[in-house]
Amino acid sequence: MNSSITDGQAFKAGMRIQWDTAAAGWNAHAADIRAWLRKPTDAMCRMAGVTAGSRVLDVAAGAGDQTLDIAAQVGPQGRVLATDLSPAIVALARDNAVRAGFGHVQTRVADGEDLGVAEASFDAAVCRLGLMFFPDPLRGLREMHRALRPGGGVCTMVFSRPEKNPCLTILMSTALKHAGLPARDPFSPGGLLSLGQPGRIDALFRSAGFQDVATTAVDAVFRLPSVEHYLAFVRSSASPILQILGHLDAASAEAAWSEMRDRLQAFTTQTGWEGPNELLLTAGRRPEAAP
DSSP: OOHHHHHHHHHHHHHHHHHHHHHHHHHHTHHHHHHHHHHHHHHHHHHHTOOTTOEEEETTOTTOHHHHHHHHHHOTTSEEEEEESOHHHHHHHHHHHHHHTOTTEEEEEOBTTBOOOOTTOEEEEEEESOGGGOSSHHHHHHHHHHHEEEEEEEEEEEEOOGGGOHHHHHHHHHHHHHTTOOOOOTTSTTSTTTTOSTTHHHHHHHHTTOEEEEEEEEEOOEEESOHHHHHHHHHHHOHHHHHHHTTSOHHHHHHHHHHHHHHHGGGEETTEEEEOOEEEEEEEEOOOOOO
């Protein structure tokens, strides 16, 4: 077997375990995540062309917060398929859709690079904070392209470059230091900031066959009552950071969390804690079929 494929499969297996472990924590913070990503999510759906009656593919959907918004937009005449690599988080997305009364939402455990859906079966596709974790994001975009009908739209959301996302860089650098690991190239595949290099994601969209590709940078400040609230979110649901610290003993891990707290205090304001983030919304469409 090709070594890159083998490495990719091993990476995905580890990612599946991480998100199975973090699923409950991510879902428990749904209200905080919703408030944080409300405006960018609305823009993502609009840029993908989600409308009433649409058939929408939600890739790497997580616990389905944005899936519920999409379901409300498309209405009962539409259809939403939410996919994720993690069985645990897909189960939560399914439960959330059932509780919301959205019978037109389906869920499926699926690899974003190999979705197993019929070609040209969706009007729109979205992927919120998922594509950067793909070991081969081009393959994932080609899968979305294949799943869309001719003329169908797509929009993805990822973190931009490191200097625009200081909280993530603080978390990652501190965790690596305490774990005794070398600094990582922030743009290496599968990382939180892997698609933040200017022009990178646009080139991937075009290579996947999309037309009318355009990226918009959006500020998304994570507002919480205190830095302790942010760290509680990270400690229960930020899978990449938990993976790095997972091999440390309790005292060493706590020392890392303490340093993170001290460094993140810089974003405390008179009204609470405000962590800066910049997101990239990239939209494109599958070309219309030739006449």
